[in-house]
Amino acid sequence: MSHTIPKVVATVAQLREELRAARRAGRKIGLVPTMGALHEGHLSLVRAAKAACDFTVVSIFVNPSQFGPNEDLTKYPRTLEADLALLAGCGTDLAFVPTGDEVYRAGHATWVEVGSVAEPLEGTCRPGHFRGVATVVLKLLNMVQPDVAYFGQKDYQQALVIRCMAADLDVPVTIRVCPIVREADGLAMSSRNRYLSPAARQRALVLWNSLQLAGRLVAEGGRDVHAIAARMRELIETAEDARIDYVAIVDPETLRPVESIVGRTLIALAVKIENTRLIDNCLLEP
Numbered sequence: 001m002s003h004t005i006p007k008v009v010a011t012v013a014q015l016r017e018e019l020r021a022a023r024r025a026g027r028k029i030g031l032v033p034t035m036g037a038l039h040e041g042h043l044s045l046v047r048a049a050k051a052a053c054d055f056t057v058v059s060i061f062v063n064p065s066q067f068g069p070n071e072d073l074t075k076y077p078r079t080l081e082a083d084l085a086l087l088a089g090c091g092t093d094l095a096f097v098p099t100g101d102e103v104y105r106a107g108h109a110t111w112v113e114v115g116s117v118a119e120p121l122e123g124t125c126r127p128g129h130f131r132g133v134a135t136v137v138l139k140l141l142n143m144v145q146p147d148v149a150y151f152g153q154k155d156y157q158q159a160l161v162i163r164c165m166a167a168d169l170d171v172p173v174t175i176r177v178c179p180i181v182r183e184a185d186g187l188a189m190s191s192r193n194r195y196l197s198p199a200a201r202q203r204a205l206v207l208w209n210s211l212q213l214a215g216r217l218v219a220e221g222g223r224d225v226h227a228i229a230a231r232m233r234e235l236i237e238t239a240e241d242a243r244i245d246y247v248a249i250v251d252p253e254t255l256r257p258v259e260s261i262v263g264r265t266l267i268a269l270a271v272k273i274e275n276t277r278l279i280d281n282c283l284l285e286p
């Protein structure tokens with residue numbers, strides 16, 4: 001395992017200079033876009049990039065345009081030194097850590113709006129979120145021009161929005177989506193987990209427990225989405241102060257609600273615990 005801190009560049013010009021040699025040598029370039037506060041979930045993406053590519057770039061940029069006015073932009077964890085140490089441990093070749101002004105230069109006026117898959121679920125709860133995500137991801141793809149870009153399934157809808165954007169705009173990149181990484185007790189890893197007090201961290205297990213409950217109900221032959229969602233809600237509401245944004249049982253390609261579970265189905269949920277908004281999901285195949 002390499003323990004060399006990756007080279008860090010902050011400007012697009014430096015980034016392109018570093019990538020020129022790799023590209024000239026015919027190296028396959030992998031990009032892992034992140035907002036920092038790295039955890040095992042991110043590192044699994046870096047490892048996937050390392051395994052399939054010859055040169056791995058990780059971007060660390062807390063993208064202001066994907067946060068709503070009352071969201072956690074200012075308190076979002078910024079842990080650059082620790083992030084670089086973790087990236088060293090998995091052999092990242094280059095870290096791209098731009099400033100806000102480098103990404104959104106004065107006069108920036110172009111935005112990417114993705115259609116129907118960006119509308120429900122997170123799109124409804126966080127208006128403008130996917131416009132910010134799609135715009136920054138397209139910019140990062142244009143800056144790095146990777147062969148492959150890696151995203152986590154925990155942000156299932158985000159990955160779908162990015163796939164749709166890349167396909168619709170003919171971006172020459174392969175989008176890879178890697179499985180959710182969970183703590184030993186099942187909580188999906190997230191940079192926002194660090195906001196939770198120890199007691200709230202325990203209560204947050206209701207997200208995973210409710211997904212497991214849904215899995216059991218389907219395995220026992222349950223097909224009625226309303227009954228399954230009701231049981232999930234009931235379980236989540238046993239956690240003191242849990243506030244449900246949505247429990248959705250939907251088609252995994254269109255994100256439209258399904259009436260009964262007949263084929264591959266996505267169950268996605270967003271719940272606030274102690275004011276921290278957590279999301280999780282699972283794909284079921286009856």
Ligand code: PAF
Nearest residue numbers: 033034035063133136155
């Ligand atoms: O998933 C994230 O961390 C962010 O939404 C992303 C893809 C890095 C864009 O800012």
